[in-house]
Amino acid sequence: MSEDGLPGGTQRPRRHRIERERATRPFPSGLVGTELSGPTTRERNLTQGAVVSRREYLRMLVVVSGGLLFGTGAVATGIFRKHGSGEGPPKRIAGTVEVGELVNFSYPGGDDPAIAMRLTDGELVAFSSVCTHLSCAVLWRKDRNHLECPCHDGVFDQRTGEVLAGPPPRPLPKIKLEERADGVYATGTDG
Ligand code: FES
Numbered sequence: 001m002s003e004d005g006l007p008g009g010t011q012r013p014r015r016h017r018i019e020r021e022r023a024t025r026p027f028p029s030g031l032v033g034t035e036l037s038g039p040t041t042r043e044r045n046l047t048q049g050a051v052v053s054r055r056e057y058l059r060m061l062v063v064v065s066g067g068l069l070f071g072t073g074a075v076a077t078g079i080f081r082k083h084g085s086g087e088g089p090p091k092r093i094a095g096t097v098e099v100g101e102l103v104n105f106s107y108p109g110g111d112d113p114a115i116a117m118r119l120t121d122g123e124l125v126a127f128s129s130v131c132t133h134l135s136c137a138v139l140w141r142k143d144r145n146h147l148e149c150p151c152h153d154g155v156f157d158q159r160t161g162e163v164l165a166g167p168p169p170r171p172l173p174k175i176k177l178e179e180r181a182d183g184v185y186a187t188g189t190d191g
Helices: 014-024 029-036 041-077
Strands: 091-094 104-108 112-116 124-128 139-141 146-149 153-159 163-165 174-180 183-190
Touching: 091 104, 112 174, 124 183, 163 174
Parallel strands: none
Antiparallel strands: 091 183, 104 112, 112 124, 124 174, 139 146, 146 153, 153 163, 174 183
């Protein structure tokens, strides 16, 4: 019987003996202590990194929320683009405006687009064509007797510029017109 307990003097191969010795050898005490006594330095670093990331995430959340809040407030008050106001020098915008006809012009500044329309009862009206919501161009829908903003379905009264539907927060600024012997003049803005 061999030292491996095999009959007939048979011996296990040397590799098997070494593996068996390794499997039964106890861990060095220092290593066992390290494994069981809490997180390693690497684990602690990872945990701290996660805390910083969480802080950064929260900071980002606050910044994004603030931006959204500002954007919502800006939309509500219509501050993105405002039509110029006040009395500019009179400006001739057309020779005549016939019933059902629309004239595009700018007033009081070159960057203040406006429209003048002759309604079916003969009244001549003009408004800023900049929607008071997010500044899209409004269109005259004479078939529906109102002005429309196609961006978010804003609807304005064609005679007064008041908001009839949709998100626009304010009426369209009205442009004052005068019909003179030599044509139609814009002379000021209301609102
Ligand atoms: S931009 Fe006109 S309704 Fe929104």
